[in-house]
Amino acid sequence: MSSPRGPWADIAALGVSQIVGYGTLYYSFGILAPAMAQDIGWPTEWVFGALSVALLAGGLVAPWTGRWLDHFGAGRVMAAGSVAAAVALVAAALAPAAPAFVLALVAIEVASTFVQYGAAFPLLVQRHPETAQRSILTLTLIAGFASTLFWPLTTWLHGTMSWREVYLVFAAMNLAVCLPIHLWLARRPKASELLVAGIEPVAPVAPAWGLVPPHLRSRAFLLMGVAFAFQSLVVSSVLVHMLPILSALGLGLAGVMVSAVFGPAQVAGRFTLMVFGRDLSPLALAVISAALLPASLVLLAATAPSPVGAAVFAALFGLGNGLYSIVGGTLPLALFGPEGYGALQGRVTSIRLIVGSAAPFAFALATDWMGVGGGLLVTALLGCGAVVAFASVRLLVKEAACAPSNASTDVSSNA
Known part of the structure; x- marks a missing residue:
């Protein structure tokens, strides 16, 4: 049901909360991780390993989060998530030793499933189903500035205070900025309020089941899930190991250039x-989006140590990664419709987080065995699996569109 104030106010408010949510809970970690490791007496690699465990925990919880989004409403879940995120950040800041820190890190990643894209996309679908596709695209454009803002902000804060104090500041931001926004968004207007405002409730333009008829939903979701798994493997492997990859290919000085190109490429693509x-x-x-990722990896492996090749790689990979975020929200909605979208998005988030948690370790093993160039080519080959899977979904949709009578027969036989 549409809001009297229209989608733009909701998107703008949600965009602010996404910038703060991703900035405090995700992008800040890489900058603070060395100080965290030194403080708790661990190697930095172990701290990133703890992050992998935390991401896995978030992936396991995500399907439950999705069902809560549908049952309680995404706004209410996000409001609770803001409180949970603040509590988790405080727990990490006050953790006396490594075990408590790891538990707090797990809590942070679980809370992230309540407040980041996996919850924000369902909120837009619930409030503005008739414009949800466009709204998701606009939201990702705004939230794309999270790294641009929070990488320098975190660096500046850490220059004047400890990582624990930075996390306390970030906890306060989740309470002072995100919580009021999510509480405001949780207030769903009633039909009578819409009529008083002179706005008729607008129904979704697509059927509740989307492009995929009921008898093909399981097969379509399986193919889509496989595609997202391959994409998550590529993105997580490369983003975590970006600087070591460039250094091993003789492009150590290109790291600054790549980081300068990658972020703007994501926003420019959106x-x-x-x-x-x-x-x-x-x-x-x-x-x-699936084709851009492996193409960029092949280009990097083929042109190294060319700085120009590295710059083109960063642009293509940034563009593919930026579109990947959009596809994660719009494709499930287009294929399966708005009904039960929260639970569906929870399953998609689960696939991404679980595969993403294991991908950096798998990539490290591959590069130890066959070198960085070989690891990039193998990763690119796996990334091509996403292209094949998405193309198979397209064929499935075309097949369903060309045989409506068969679909109706199958539906009645399955009833």
């Missing part, structure tokens, strides 16, 4: 899509 890609279907976008 902005270009918003302006010029209105007629591009989510399935076509999924295939494009």
Whole structure:
């Protein structure tokens, strides 16, 4: 049901909360991790290993989060998540030893499933189903500035205070900024309020089941899940090991250039899509985003140690990663419709987090065995699996569209 104030106020408010949520709970960790490791007496690699365990825990919890989003409403879950995120950050800041720190880190990643894209996308679908596809794209454009803002902010704060004090500041930001926004968004207008405002409730333009008829939903979700798993493997492997990869390929000095190109490429890709890609279907976008990731890896392996090749790699990988975030929200909605979208998004988030938690370790093993170049090519080959899976979904949708009578027969036989 649409809000009297329309989608733009909701998107803007949610965009602010996403910037703070991703900035405090995700992007700050890489900057603070060395100080955390020194403080608790662990090697830095162990701290990142603890993060992998925490991401795995978040992935296991995500399906339950999705069901709560549908049952209680995404706004209420996100409001509770803001409190949970603040408590978890405080617990990490006050952790006296490594075991307590790891438990707090797990709590942070679990809380992240309540407040980041996996919850924000369902909120937009619940409040504005008729414009949800466009709203998700706009939200990712705004939230794309999280790293641009919080990498320098975290660095500046850490220059004047300890990592524990930085986490206390971030906990306060989740309570002071995100909690009021999520409480405000949790107030769903009633039909009578819409009529008083002169706005008729608008129904979704697509059927509740989306592009995929009921008898093909299981097969379509399996293919989509496989595609997202391959994409998550590529993205997580490369982002965690970005600087070591460039250094091993003789591109150590290109790290600054790559970091300068990667972030803007994500935002530029989303902005270009918003302006010029209105007629591009989510399935076509999924295939494009999946193809860009392995193509960029092959280019990097083939051109190293060329700085120009590294810059083009960063642009292509940033563009593919930026579109990957959008596809994670728009494709499930297009394929399966708004009904039960929270639970569906929870399952998608689970796939991404579980695979993403293991991917950096698997990539490290691959590079130890066959070198960085070989590891990149193997990762690119696996990334091509996402292209094949998304293309298979397209064929499935076309097949269903061309045989409506068969679909109805199958539905009645399955009833």
